[in-house]
Amino acid sequence: MRIHLINPNTSRAMTDKIAVTAREVAGPDVDVVATCPEPGAGPAAVESHTDEAWAALVVAQQVAAAEAAGVGPADGGEPDGVGPADGYVVACFGDPGLDAARELTDGPVVGIAEAAMHVATLSGRTFAVVTTLSRTLGRARDLVRRYGFEDTCVAMYAADVPVLELEDAGSAAREKIAELCERAVRDDGADTVVLGCAGMTDLCADLTKRTGVPVIDGVAAAVGLVSGMVRMGVGTSKRDEYAPPPRLPAQVLRP
Amino acid sequence: MRIHLINPNTSRAMTDKIAVTAREVAGPDVDVVATCPEPGAGPAAVESHTDEAWAALVVAQQVAAAEAAGVGPADGGEPDGVGPADGYVVACFGDPGLDAARELTDGPVVGIAEAAMHVATLSGRTFAVVTTLSRTLGRARDLVRRYGFEDTCVAMYAADVPVLELEDAGSAAREKIAELCERAVRDDGADTVVLGCAGMTDLCADLTKRTGVPVIDGVAAAVGLVSGMVRMGVGTSKRDEYAPPPRLPAQVLRP
Amino acid sequence: MRIHLINPNTSRAMTDKIAVTAREVAGPDVDVVATCPEPGAGPAAVESHTDEAWAALVVAQQVAAAEAAGVGPADGGEPDGVGPADGYVVACFGDPGLDAARELTDGPVVGIAEAAMHVATLSGRTFAVVTTLSRTLGRARDLVRRYGFEDTCVAMYAADVPVLELEDAGSAAREKIAELCERAVRDDGADTVVLGCAGMTDLCADLTKRTGVPVIDGVAAAVGLVSGMVRMGVGTSKRDEYAPPPRLPAQVLRP
């Protein structure tokens, strides 16, 4: 089974980190591929709605490219790219391009915000979201509503630290994230905490220990959900809304 | 006062039609500008989530370009483009790129789905949406929820006709739209009908006569809302979420 | 185009102030009329549900009277009253009598609470309401729900100052209102603030400057919405609920 993680920003370091997490939680029979756009072919980080508009297009481009590759390493041929996967993960907390990606493949596609929130509601009654920039909270709130979790999400905090600063292990950014997680548990009664950025994937274990409640990383959660769906044979429903689009613009097929 | 309508698809004919409607309903003191991307620089029509991902980026590009132009015809100088407007209308029923556009200007920005639904709730208790393709109903439903109108929207119908066929005055597509409007009034008790495509803007008067209830076109509605906001001095709140983005990718500034 | 603003309380000073605001934001082609009941023929101020019950009847009476006048100044005849308008504004924040008024005219009718909330959701993600008396917050909450804005309204504050004290420019009441607006922005993350009383119409510009976010006055908002609807030819849907009532009691026709 192959799962393809798409990081729509151009940070190769973040993409590698995501792949490490994904491989740790994937079952022994799961092959993980993680890609991101070349520098200049996508946003440096997704920190605004404008970035996100571009990120959505990047996600569509990458799924279309993988599906169009026709043949992949597993077929023994010379692939002209990564090749189709059994399932895809949109590895950016705003879940950009999720609907478009679902049009472009028969397999399951899961966003990391979506995945983390679903798993949170299976682990406790209530969850909080702790993310990077306050300006992205509006999008996070939209997702909470879309996925049906208004009643379960009891708090949303932003550390107001730049996404890429999380890469730095000794940064004050990480301490700030930790304090917000503790606050959500103590003051808002959150049973679990959802981390609102793919770049926080390596903070999970420490934060779980520190807060005493499950701290949930969307990358790990999404890999679990997608691989479970592949195993049970459930992909994306191709009825109507997510059927292949009437036309694929060149912009998407060959960006 | 200048209002700038952005049609994110490449149909020049549809863009012209939209401009006609806008000018008819704008007050005598309002200058209307309507633009669309060059062929190949945007989707031919917005008929899928994949198209919409691209359309959102196009909207951001056009607002950024207008705002960056620095000087416009009204200043008497040699503009390097349209120049900044007092307010913007996203003239595509999925309201693509609405959030991004709000980041990129201080003026008001209103989508035509948003506008039509707001006006519908001021005219009657309940409204129905009649649109082109059933595969776009999921997006329409998302918008209904985001804008707060789940309780007011009593039916959503799709004629399953291609967007561009509406351009043809004698087409069966137009009759089908009319029948769905009648059905919404008769069977679902809709007090008003919202037309779910910018390309239907010229059908409004006939359908209002035929159904006996207000049939609402988003283009006209959006022009009314944006010009009203400009007159009362209310633009986009620049607090946090819609503040200018930390960085504008070249992709958006100069596509 | 004529827009008729109805202040259901008997304060002539407040009515005049409302008319000033309305004229400032109306387009150059809009004629504004503002009326209120004679002393003793309506509540002195609307500060309780009991006042509001009477206010609703007053609104119905004034619309019925205008519509029944048959002929107005614009016709050059001898009017027996103001004469029918193209659209009506209910200029009291509880939107009393809104449904009744819609039964009594073919034109659009918009309440100022309704108008301010609609415009707020076009300007930002979230709004707060700042009003006079805490005992009226229940009614305001009802309106927020009815109009579909529970998810958008993040705070409601009352200064607990009497409505009529706002007339006094140097009053502590005005400072208290300003502080609550600031608090809503700072502590509740309100992107905009809706002023919860027609009598605050002249505070808007100052408060916008002081808070740094759009502070929205319902009178201006309603004039914008109603005039936009008149321009696009959308009145009140006369299907069923808002059709003319089976019978008009003398009490309403000739109070």
Added chain:
Amino acid sequence: MRIHLINPNTSRAMTDKIAVTAREVAGPDVDVVATCPEPGAGPAAVESHTDEAWAALVVAQQVAAAEAAGVGPADGGEPDGVGPADGYVVACFGDPGLDAARELTDGPVVGIAEAAMHVATLSGRTFAVVTTLSRTLGRARDLVRRYGFEDTCVAMYAADVPVLELEDAGSAAREKIAELCERAVRDDGADTVVLGCAGMTDLCADLTKRTGVPVIDGVAAAVGLVSGMVRMGVGTSKRDEYAPPPRLPAQVLRP
């Protein structure tokens, strides 16, 4: 214990019928009083929002009058009216004036729509409303939402018969009501049916037998709720919203 039922329309026959029902279900220790306005001092029937605006004022007037009477028959003195009651019932399905009435007395006040819906949710999972005129369904829907029963109310039907025709025992109106009750049970899965008009109070037993499910009359339900509240010493909370109004206009005190 005295319970005062207020019918805001001027039909003395309907008021008498309501009193009969109320007395049948009241406990042996309950004294029932039922009043309505004099002809010309209230709407003939409540069949529009305009009627309802007047009805709300009438309800406030009657509660204020009863409370102001100072002394009642039970005191052995010469009452100048009915005198204060221990609790009040607003006996009109739109629950007009309910909030105002709650300001005007310390005792409990319950509307018959409210009462019937509450009892319905204690009897089964789902209920339907069957009422007289379709133009009143919007108001009924507002009440369903205000009381919290959107998920429980599965259907709303109007027989489109005039309120006063229900007085006629042999009328087709009654048969139409019965058929709608049966339809709600059969097609919509309603566990119970709420009758949407005080004038249907005498149809209850027959309809219960015919449909096989509890058919609930708001008059009986309200008497049960109000008398239960009086017995347990719970009146209207006088904190803030329902505290006595700052001023009672003469219009309400002595209409």
Added chain:
Amino acid sequence: MRIHLINPNTSRAMTDKIAVTAREVAGPDVDVVATCPEPGAGPAAVESHTDEAWAALVVAQQVAAAEAAGVGPADGGEPDGVGPADGYVVACFGDPGLDAARELTDGPVVGIAEAAMHVATLSGRTFAVVTTLSRTLGRARDLVRRYGFEDTCVAMYAADVPVLELEDAGSAAREKIAELCERAVRDDGADTVVLGCAGMTDLCADLTKRTGVPVIDGVAAAVGLVSGMVRMGVGTSKRDEYAPPPRLPAQVLRP
């Protein structure tokens, strides 16, 4: 009329206290019976979901036993148990077994959480719940949603005192409850307070005096609702969901 209160825990003292309250508020024509399981045949107190699972079964057993008794004291025969009642009250704040109980009798069945919340919404705009253990708040929140009162319930507090300690009149537990009631009124604007435990039934009058708002006990409220329903002839709708179960396990019939 006989009303049967079922306390699913084994505390005979609490059961007796409940019966006292019930008799005080029941009308003069109501016979009150209160039962609880023998020690070892039910939970000692309901303080966890595990306790509640057992409590639900106990409630079903007791209703089944009463209904099966076939003959009761009122028939003059030798009853083999309490005998069928006209209506039942589930006297435990989690309303355990409510749906099962409704399957097992034709009469009305009301839970005390349900009853208190319904009455609270008739007395004021908003209510708070004050209960014993914070671990039970999740269940209380579920009930608030099920009954439709999310918009009305403005706060939920737990004193984190054990249920049985409330029996002790001089305990600090009682003072803590009182302080939380005051806080809900002062800080959350609760118009009324619902007490979240059958064991608090005797605190009601004192807390009402201390807080100045109605403090509502579910036992009293449920007796009022059930007796009102019996008087008006409305029991449990036996359509489908609450029809007698296809089979009654011996475990329920003869535990």
Added chain:
Amino acid sequence: MRIHLINPNTSRAMTDKIAVTAREVAGPDVDVVATCPEPGAGPAAVESHTDEAWAALVVAQQVAAAEAAGVGPADGGEPDGVGPADGYVVACFGDPGLDAARELTDGPVVGIAEAAMHVATLSGRTFAVVTTLSRTLGRARDLVRRYGFEDTCVAMYAADVPVLELEDAGSAAREKIAELCERAVRDDGADTVVLGCAGMTDLCADLTKRTGVPVIDGVAAAVGLVSGMVRMGVGTSKRDEYAPPPRLPAQVLRP
């Protein structure tokens, strides 16, 4: 990794069938255990709220027993029972005892209704539930709301066939289920169908082929979710609500 499926009814055949499905979809490193109560120690089938009250207790008993066993086959010792598992599945569509089970273990616990609905929302926009008895639809609706999927669940159908008849491969019951799945897709626009009974687990593949959309079995879905959670180290949050209960009654520990 060991996953323990609990079927709370006494059908050994159904339990075996569930185990087969679970093993097919579990990863190669997952050990599946499936248990059910002895005849007489649990309901024969869960077809009423009364059955479900008992089923909830059975689930609590089985989790408590497994956890208390102290040592399991994997430890090489002589187990006094199944022994603790890494995660649990409640294999009955009403998800009985789910909250209690979460109190009794540190591992994840997922119900099959919950699991199927979560997976459905990852596969398409909308789902329908097709179940056995119409009297269980109320419970299913409660679960839909609790899990947050009111907007996503577009239809609920019951075939009104007994649970145990599904065991019979040639039965009319199976054809009826298939027809309802087709109807949900065709008439209600369901993107996926959730099967509302653990006993339908073997119908999934056929129904998926027949309807052309993913038909989702809760058993497979729950195994995927629980194993994913175990792999990522997320169990049940033990904060407050799901912390171990203050006391475990003998009834639960050793039924």
